[in-house]
Structure formats: structure tokens, C-alpha cells
Amino acid sequence: MTDWMELERRYYMFVVRRQPVVILRGQGTRVWDVDGKEYLDFTAGWAVNNLGHCHPAVTKAIQEQAATLMQTSNQFYTTPQLKLAQVLVENSCLDRVFFSNSGAEANEGAVKLARKYGRLHRNGAYEVITALNSFHGRTLAMVAATGQPHYQENWKPLAPGFVNVEYNDLEAIKKATSDRTCTVMLEVLQGEGGVNLPSEGYLKGVREWCDEQGLILIFDEVQTGLGRLGTLFGYQWAGVEPDVMTLAKGLGGGVPIGAFLCKEKCAVLEPGDHGSTFGGNALTCAAAYASTEYIISHNVPGHAREIGEYLRRTLERLQRRNPMVTEVRGTGLLLAVQFGADISGKVVAACNNEGLLLNPVRPNAIRLMPPLIITREEIDEGVARLERGLAKAQASQG
Numbered sequence: 001m002t003d004w005m006e007l008e009r010r011y012y013m014f015v016v017r018r019q020p021v022v023i024l025r026g027q028g029t030r031v032w033d034v035d036g037k038e039y040l041d042f043t044a045g046w047a048v049n050n051l052g053h054c055h056p057a058v059t060k061a062i063q064e065q066a067a068t069l070m071q072t073s074n075q076f077y078t079t080p081q082l083k084l085a086q087v088l089v090e091n092s093c094l095d096r097v098f099f100s101n102s103g104a105e106a107n108e109g110a111v112k113l114a115r116k117y118g119r120l121h122r123n124g125a126y127e128v129i130t131a132l133n134s135f136h137g138r139t140l141a142m143v144a145a146t147g148q149p150h151y152q153e154n155w156k157p158l159a160p161g162f163v164n165v166e167y168n169d170l171e172a173i174k175k176a177t178s179d180r181t182c183t184v185m186l187e188v189l190q191g192e193g194g195v196n197l198p199s200e201g202y203l204k205g206v207r208e209w210c211d212e213q214g215l216i217l218i219f220d221e222v223q224t225g226l227g228r229l230g231t232l233f234g235y236q237w238a239g240v241e242p243d244v245m246t247l248a249k250g251l252g253g254g255v256p257i258g259a260f261l262c263k264e265k266c267a268v269l270e271p272g273d274h275g276s277t278f279g280g281n282a283l284t285c286a287a288a289y290a291s292t293e294y295i296i297s298h299n300v301p302g303h304a305r306e307i308g309e310y311l312r313r314t315l316e317r318l319q320r321r322n323p324m325v326t327e328v329r330g331t332g333l334l335l336a337v338q339f340g341a342d343i344s345g346k347v348v349a350a351c352n353n354e355g356l357l358l359n360p361v362r363p364n365a366i367r368l369m370p371p372l373i374i375t376r377e378e379i380d381e382g383v384a385r386l387e388r389g390l391a392k393a394q395a396s397q398g
């Protein structure tokens with residue numbers, strides 16, 4: 001039998017320490033590896049598979065579109081792109097959309113838009129304020145936006161015009177604002193940074209400051225969009241509207257697509273300003289349309305809210321049984337379990353053996369982001385596997 005891990009060691013760039021699981025297929029909340037072992041997937045392709053793996057509505061749309069038309073270039077109109085644009089705009093507070101291929105690219109487009117706005121309406125202002133512990137992607141500009149030193153160190157000199165300030169500190173944003181500032185870009189809830197919630201009044205305060213100063217407020221909803229927090233978009237959960245919103249992960253039902261949307265007042269891009277060969281192609285847009293339409297028409301965000309509460313309560317009961325768990329935080333189906341020691345690597349490895357896939361978001365915290373269609377039975381089963389994995393990790397810790 002092929003040794004896939006050996007092939008990876010030999011041929012693939014060593015950019016990630018992978019879990020020793022070679023996944024062959026997925027269905028709903030579960031995946032199976034090459035040996036036929038079954039796992040509950042509480043990573044959902046990194047908050048991507050909001051409808052689970054290979055949802056029939058998405059698979060059917062891809063099959064039909066793949067046999068009809070995949071790619072034309074944006075010189076021409078195509079119907080899946082425009083159907084997707086319509087459903088996103090009509091169900092959000094934003095007025096216009098552009099499609100990219102990833103989250104980082106969506107954020108790049110959003111920052112370009114904000115800089116053009118600054119050029120036109122704020123005397124050439126170009127600077128972008130972002131938060132520490134944020135995550136905005138891996139392109140050269142987005143590592144400057146991402147306020148985590150370990151993502152920045154090797155790529156210096158960083159792209160100029162980005163200022164990273166403390167999250168949940170409105171005064172820090174006010175102090176960093178100058179004549180050069182054109183935009184503030186934030187996650188409504190920091191995902192990759194450890195599942196960090198905005199404090200009471202923070203986002204509302206930032207909104208008011210941006211209005212007062214004429215700054216564009218960008219919400220990076222690459223992780224929080226499309227139902228993850230129990231509302232279609234995270235800004236609805238936060239109760240604060242952005243001027244620009246970016247999406248990716250959960251948008252495509254599993255295929256790579258990103259988007260940035262803006263309000264009419266800052267729709268400043270003109271022909272020639274921005275573009276993408278693959279962005280908005282018929283194939284990924286058909287998949288994203290099928291997924292988004294299903295999420296809206298079946299009230300998947302409402303299910304995520306309810307089932308997320310159930311998962312949280314189940315984890316809180318685990319916390320009462322095991323003092324190693326010191327906190328359960330997050331909202332909807334974007335949750336973290338905090339430990340009293342740096343054992344998340346061991347917990348994730350032990351849970352793999354128990355048949356549960358997790359993300360060690362911090363040395364002392366795991367992130368849970370299962371498909372939004374998860375059932376109570378699957379949650380009970382997943383948390384039972386987590387409890388067994390945690391106990392084994394603790395035993396091996398001594």
C-alpha cells in the first residue's frame with residue numbers, strides 16, 4: 001500500500017506539521033481515512049464545510065455546472081456569479097460584491113478599496129489599523145495586517161501602511177488614528193487568534209469612531225460568515241454594521257471562493273482597478289450559490305445557534321467533571337476549550353485515536369468548529385470522544 005506520509009515527506013514543502021491522518025472521503029460531519037477508520041470532524045475543513053462534507057445540494061450544483069460551463073474570464077457575464085452576488089447583497093447590509101479565490105485575496109481587495117477611498121475622500125490617507133492576535137491571511141500585505149509576530153518575522157521588510165494595536169482596546173485605535181489612516185480592519189470574533197470575543201461595546205465604539213473620523217470599517221468575516229456564529233453574518237451577531245465585509249471559508253460549501261462586499265457610499269472601484277482570472281468563475285460560484293441558498297432557506301444559522309448552545313452546555317458539563325478544563329468560550333459553532341496546561345497537542349493526538357478531529361488553536365486551547373448541520377447525537381458522541389482523549393493525554397502527561 002502507498003505510504004502517503006512518506007510521499008509527503010519526500011515531495012511536499014514542509015510548511016505544516018500535519019496530524020497523522022490521511023483522509024480519503026467525507027460525508028456530513030464524518031470523514032474516513034485510507035484504512036477505513038471513521039472520525040467526527042470538528043474542524044470542518046477549517047470552518048469551511050458549513051454544510052458538512054459533500055452536501056448533496058453542493059455536490060449536485062458542482063456536477064451540473066462542471067458539465068455546463070466552468071470558466072470564461074470576467075470579460076463576459078456569467079449567470080452563477082450574478083445569482084450569487086444577488087443572494088449575498090439581498091441578505092446583507094452591503095450593496096456590491098467582488099469575488100476572489102481565497103480569504104487573503106478578499107482582504108487584499110478590501111484594503112485596496114479602502115486605500116482608494118482614502119485617496120479620494122481623506123486626503124490620500126492609506127494606513128490600515130488592525131488588531132494584535134488577528135489573522136487576515138498569508139499574502140505579503142496580509143502578513144503585515146496579521147498582528148502576530150510569528151507570521152511576520154521571516155518576511156520583513158513588511159508591507160508598509162499597517163498598524164497593529166491591542167484587540168478590545170478602543171483607546172488604542174483612537175491613539176493610532178492619524179491623518180494617514182483610511183481604515184480599521186477587525187474580525188468580529190478572533191478565530192485563529194484563539195477564539196477571542198469582542199468585549200461589550202468595543203465594536204460599537206469602533207463603529208462610532210470610524211463614523212466620526214471618516215474611516216472605512218472593514219469586518220473580516222472569512223471565518224465568522226455564513227452562519228458560523230448563529231447568524232448569517234457575524235456583524236448581525238455583533239449588532240454593528242461594517243462598511244466593507246470579507247468572506248471566504250464557509251462561502252463555497254467546500255470549494256475555494258472569497259468575496260468582499262461594500263456599501264454604496266464606498267463603492268469607489270472603477271474599471272481597471274481590480275480583477276482576477278479565476279475570481280467569480282461559474283464553477284465555484286454555482287457551488288457557493290447552492291450552499292448559500294441552502295443555508296438561508298433552511299435557516300442553518302438558527303440551527304447553528306441552538307446546537308452551538310447545546311455543544312457549549314455539553315462542554316461546560318465536561319468542565320465540571322475535569323478540572324483540566326478551565327474555560328469554554330466562543331459563540332455559535334466557533335468555540336474553544338481552554339486547558340490549565342499546555343497539552344492541546346497531546347489532546348488532539350489522543351482524540352485522533354478516539355476518532356475526533358480537532359484544532360490545537362493555542363498550546364493550551366483547542367478550537368471546535370464542526371459543520372453547522374451537526375446533530376445532538378453527533379455532539380454527544382464527539383464530546384465523549386474528547387473526554388476519553390483528554391483523559392489519555394492527561395495520563396501520558398503524568
Ligand SMILES: *Cc1c(COP(=O)(O)O)cnc(C)c1O
Pocket residue numbers: 101102103104105107135136137138187191192220221222223248249
Ligand atoms: C482563514 C482566514 C483568512 C485567510 O483565508 P485564506 O483563504 O486562507 O486566504 C483570513 N481571515 C480570517 C479571519 C481567517 O480565518
